[in-house]
Amino acid sequence: MKRLLHMSYLAAGVGGLGFFAMSILLLGVWPGRALQDQIGRTQPQHPPHLTASEQRGRVIYGREGCAYCHTQQIRYVAADVARFGKATLAWETIYDYPHLWGTRRIGPDLSREAGTRPQDWQLSHLYAPRTLVADSVMPAFPWLFAGAPDRPLQEARDLVNYLETLGRNRELVGAEGEAFARMACNCPGDEEKFGFGAGPLNASPAMARRAGAFPKLEAGDAAAGRALYATHCAGCHGVAGLGDGPGAAGLQPKPANLAEREYSGDQIGFVLWNGVAGTSMPAWRDLAAGDLASLAEAVRGFHAAQSEPPIPxxxxxxxxxxxxxxxxxxxxxxxxxxxxxxxxxxxxxxxxxxxxxxxxxxxxxxxxxxxxxxxxxxxxxxxxxxxxxxxxxxxxxxxxxxx
Ligand code: HEC
Ligand code: HEC
Ligand code: HEC
Incomplete structure (x- = not known):
């Protein structure tokens, strides 16, 4: 009996250790190997390492606490994919280590930020987010600048360069790399659907596009349009549409002066739906069709007709x-x-x-x-x-x- 008791201590000891070993194997080593294997199979080519500036930007991103509010992973769920684009594959961030994936999403996910916004927007936004996005809760980071949004210190440049790497690897592989990864992944159901499905790689509603069909705008409501304008547009275009809002200072080209131009309905529809590619003017695809129509009324309301001499x-x-x-x-x-x-x-x-x-x-x-x-x-x-x-x-x- 006494001897048996001794044995049970031993058995419990061995069992306990065995349990630990099993957990490490099952929860750590095995999934790690599976991921490594998937990366090896699906990584279409060796993605470029970060440059020195991008690497410094990464450190600043960590230091300034951007990851407390921003994630860098699009999850395998329909809502994420609809809002941000294709779900993040394991290989996309292999050199981005230790990862800055984050867990809280007070601001939008940034995995596809590369190419979403031009540099002048990014810098002005970092300098003072509320001048461009009226109700933003993102803090300002003026210490990365020499007193003005168009006078960034090297740190602000590095940080924006880093933002331009987020999603870049996936974009660089193109259709061929995408097809290869999909084939090699050989993944089931949801993984296939959300990682490789139809729909754009970058689904940001604000990304400006050079071309694209736009919905025909119905008659809008001018008063509602003016209220929407005050929230979404006045920061750049100014309260009277003169292109002189508080956010305009650091932007190049300057926001359009809406009072000194006449626009056709189709032109305004195109611009609101697609933005103006190459400039800080975002697309407004996340607004309802009725709101876009009302905004168009507000834009037209700024135009001051002038008497014009006939030209010989x-x-x-x-x-x-x-x-x-x-x-x-x-x-x-x-x-x-x-x-x-x-x-x-x-x-x-x-x-x-x-x-x-x-x-x-x-x-x-x-x-x-x-x-x-x-x-x-x-x-x-x-x-x-x-x-x-x-x-x-x-x-x-x-x-x-x-x-
Ligand atoms: C307190 C939370 C918070 C912190 C900290 C924060 N952000 Fe944000 N960020 C937001 C919110 C909310 C938005 C959405 C509103 C807006 O665009 O300003 C946003 C938007 C953005 C966008 C625009 C994304 C897009 O294309 O629409 C970028 C880029 C960004 N943040 C970068 C950063 C960087 C870089 C840092 C660190 C220097 C940072 N953020 C820190 C909350 C935060
Ligand atoms: C971040 C700054 C910014 C915001 C916010 C912004 N715009 Fe713009 N907007 C610009 C810039 C920059 C241009 C381009 C000027 C150019 O092409 O030279 C522009 C151009 C335009 C044009 C003229 C396009 C053309 O074809 O000439 C219209 C109309 C316009 N914006 C309307 C709006 C409306 C309506 C809103 C709000 C829903 C808005 N903008 C919000 C910066 C902004
Ligand atoms: C290299 C291509 C190019 C050439 C050549 C060119 N333009 Fe332009 N033009 C542009 C671009 C780009 C814009 C700015 C669009 C914007 O700001 O959205 C522009 C803008 C303009 C505008 C301002 C429109 C506005 O609403 O404010 C006028 C006027 C104009 N161009 C007239 C001319 C005339 C006249 C010529 C020939 C003497 C000419 N352009 C030659 C590319 C060109």
Whole structure:
């Protein structure tokens, strides 16, 4: 009996240790190996390591506590995939170690932040989030700047460079790499559906796109539009639409002055649905169709009609000649912003069929160019008569809402 009791201590001891060993194997080693194996099979090519600047940005991201509010993993659930894009695969962050995945989502997930917003937006947002996003609870990080959003210190640059790596690996592999990973993954049900399913890699509703069908806007409600405008747009475009909101200071190109341009309904619909690619102007796909229609009313409400002198035929003829020679390759033969050279520029040339700048704005743009866009100043290039004739002429393309 006594001997048996001794044995039971031993048995419990061995059993306990065995239990520990089993847990480590089952919960640590085995899943780790399975993941390693999946990474090995699905990683389409060796993703690039982070550059020195991106690596420093990673450290700053950790130091400033960004991970307390932002996750970096899109989970295998429908709501995540609809809002952010394809679910995160194991290999995507292999060099991002130790991981900054985070667990709390006070702000949006950042796994697909690369390419979502241009740099001027990112910097201005870091400097003072509320100037761009009125009701943001994200803290400001002014100590990463020398007193202004367009004067970032190296730390702010590093941090934004790091943000531009989030999702980059997955984007770089392209359709071929994606097909390879999908085949090699050989994964069941939900993993297949959420990791590789239809739908975009980056589903951010705010990411600006150069092209894309937009929903036809019905008649909107001007008062509701003005309230929406005050919340979502005034930070950049200013309360009176003059392009001078508190967020405008660090942006390049500047937010459009909505008072000195006339827009067709289709142009406003296109811009609200797709944003203006290459600029900080986001797309507003997360707003309801009725809200977009109301916003369009608000935008039109800013336009102040001015009496405009008639332009003599001879001047317009000169303008047409200058335009064909110098402007049509970008702005298109019919002013649609779709000339043969248009596609090569990050910011699309103005579509004069859908927007008509005032005479003053048109002259200014042609004389001085539009800072931050491929529109160069023509003041030294063209004679004053040619220049003004072209500026008048482009205004004749406007078709408004007629079709
Ligand atoms: C207290 C929580 C909090 C902290 C800390 C925080 N954020 Fe945010 N962040 C938010 C919220 C909320 C939003 C959504 C509103 C907005 O866009 O400002 C946001 C939005 C963002 C966006 C925009 C995403 C998009 O494309 O719409 C980026 C990028 C971002 N944060 C980066 C950072 C970085 C980098 C840090 C650390 C320096 C950080 N955040 C710290 C709460 C936070
Ligand atoms: C983060 C700053 C920012 C916010 C917020 C913003 N815009 Fe813009 N907006 C811009 C910039 C920058 C441009 C582009 C100027 C250019 O192309 O030269 C622009 C352009 C526009 C244009 C003109 C597009 C064209 O084809 O000429 C319209 C209309 C417009 N915004 C409406 C809005 C409305 C309505 C809202 C709110 C729902 C809004 N914007 C919010 C920055 C912003
Ligand atoms: C390299 C391509 C390119 C060429 C060439 C070019 N433009 Fe532009 N133009 C642009 C771009 C890009 C914009 C800015 C679009 C924006 O800000 O959204 C622009 C803007 C403008 C605007 C301002 C529109 C507004 O609503 O404020 C006017 C006016 C204009 N261009 C006239 C001309 C004329 C006239 C010529 C020829 C003398 C010309 N452009 C040549 C690319 C070009």
């Amino acid at each position: 035929r001879a001047v317009l003829d000169l303008g047409a000649r200058v335009y064909t020679d110098r402007c049509a390759q970008c702005h298109g033969r019919n002013g649609g912003g779709d000339g043969p050279a248009a596609a090569q520029f990050p910011i699309a040339p103005a579509n004069f069929r859908g927007r008509r700048p005032s005479i003053a704005a048109s002259l200014r743009a042609v004389r001085e160019g539009v800072a931050g866009t491929p529109m160069a100043p023509w003041a030294g290039e063209l004679a004053e008569a040619e220049l003004s004739a072209a500026a008048y002429y482009v205004r004749t393309f406007f078709v408004g809402d007629a079709r």
